[in-house]
Amino acid sequence: MSIVVPKYLNESERLLRMLAGSIISQAVYAVTQLRIPDLLAEGPRTCQELASLTQTEASMLYRTMRFLCDEDIFRETDEQTFELGPLGPFLRSDTPDSLYAHALMYGQPWHSQPAGHFLESLTKGVSAFEASYGMNVFSYLAKHPEAELIFQDSMSAYSRSIIPAVLAAYDFSQFDTVVDIGGGHGILMEQLLTSCTHTKGIVFDQPAVIDSAKQYIKSLGLEARCDCMGGNFFESVPQGGEAYVMKHIIHDWSDEESISILSNCRSAMKEDGKLLLLEVVLASGNEAHFGKLLDMEMLAMSTGKERTQAEYERLLQQSGFRLNRIVPTSTHVSIIEGVPN
Numbered sequence: 001m002s003i004v005v006p007k008y009l010n011e012s013e014r015l016l017r018m019l020a021g022s023i024i025s026q027a028v029y030a031v032t033q034l035r036i037p038d039l040l041a042e043g044p045r046t047c048q049e050l051a052s053l054t055q056t057e058a059s060m061l062y063r064t065m066r067f068l069c070d071e072d073i074f075r076e077t078d079e080q081t082f083e084l085g086p087l088g089p090f091l092r093s094d095t096p097d098s099l100y101a102h103a104l105m106y107g108q109p110w111h112s113q114p115a116g117h118f119l120e121s122l123t124k125g126v127s128a129f130e131a132s133y134g135m136n137v138f139s140y141l142a143k144h145p146e147a148e149l150i151f152q153d154s155m156s157a158y159s160r161s162i163i164p165a166v167l168a169a170y171d172f173s174q175f176d177t178v179v180d181i182g183g184g185h186g187i188l189m190e191q192l193l194t195s196c197t198h199t200k201g202i203v204f205d206q207p208a209v210i211d212s213a214k215q216y217i218k219s220l221g222l223e224a225r226c227d228c229m230g231g232n233f234f235e236s237v238p239q240g241g242e243a244y245v246m247k248h249i250i251h252d253w254s255d256e257e258s259i260s261i262l263s264n265c266r267s268a269m270k271e272d273g274k275l276l277l278l279e280v281v282l283a284s285g286n287e288a289h290f291g292k293l294l295d296m297e298m299l300a301m302s303t304g305k306e307r308t309q310a311e312y313e314r315l316l317q318q319s320g321f322r323l324n325r326i327v328p329t330s331t332h333v334s335i336i337e338g339v340p341n
């Protein structure tokens with residue numbers, strides 16, 4: 001089933017729809033938080049029934065769901081009766097490729113408010129998050145455990161949808177020890193150790209995050225093959241690994257900050273080690289690419305950016321590596337392989 005921008009819109013309506021983007025995002029957040037996609041998993045329900053199950057005001061819920069039919073999230077099958085549309089299943093909490101946790105994160109004030117500081121960000125040359133909260137997003141999350149949990153859940157869910165393609169595209173079983181720098185709650189490591197049964201792992205992340213990773217790895221019975229270590233990658237990273245993997249880390253940071261993280265990996269790794277960055281690689285021309293949206297998110301939330309192959313080549317070269325090859329996956333994420341220079 002193909003998804004299209006509603007055809008009924010003329011140019012000025014398309015622009016108005018763009019201007020109302022935050023309302024669309026908040027409407028998606030509201031129905032997801034109410035778990036309406038889960039409630040429609042088994043088939044259509046009336047709006048009255050949904051309102052009573054979610055303790056919401058029926059006529060307001062109806063208007064919200066009617067609008068989200070235009071966005072392909074729901075479909076009105078009968079008068080005031082809805083089923084899931086083509087995008088609806090992705091907002092269920094229980095599917096492998098679920099964006100449920102993502103929708104919850106996008107609705108949080110700390111995620112949506114920085115966009116209101118975009119202009120200030122452009123004029124001052126700092127991220128909108130920094131302009132809004134006076135600190136970088138990771139310092140904010142470390143101080144707000146509830147927000148940290150929502151962020152990590154969202155990253156884990158996103159990772160679950162990407163990692164199978166990464167493991168299919170690259171042979172990680174060639175390594176004895178893989179270190180996942182900024183590994184969050186350990187989802188990548190879980191899947192990697194499950195598919196490469198002779199490999200050992202280390203998950204490294206901030207002290208505020210690593211306890212949850214420890215618990216998660218232990219709950220899977222993988223603790224004998226995986227250490228979880230807390231620290232700051234601007235100071236040092238665990239020594240002696242064969243492969244240093246970073247998924248969606250370098251895009252969070254400026255060139256200067258990235259060089260500091262990468263140089264620490266270079267000092268810690270074995271001479272025949274490999275650096276593996278799991279990132280979007282932007283095309284150098286001006287063709288449309290999903291990565292440009294992620295780049296805007298980086299602009300709003302961090303000092304980082306999405307980069308082209310030439311930019312990654314330069315970054316690696318300035319950190320003691322040579323870009324060996326870029327392995328595409330079936331997703332928008334590629335594996336950028338660096339080797340010591």
Ligand SMILES: C[S@@+](CC[C@H](N)C(=O)[O-])C[C@H]1O[C@@H](n2cnc3c(N)ncnc32)[C@H](O)[C@@H]1O
Pocket residue numbers: 138155156159181182183184185204205206209231232233234246247248249252
């Ligand atoms: C965008 S998330 C990526 C998480 C994970 N790699 C994934 O793709 O799901 C960035 C991660 O970097 C971690 N991080 C941020 N600053 C750090 C620091 N100074 N030292 C170690 N980890 C850090 C965060 O806690 C977070 O888990």
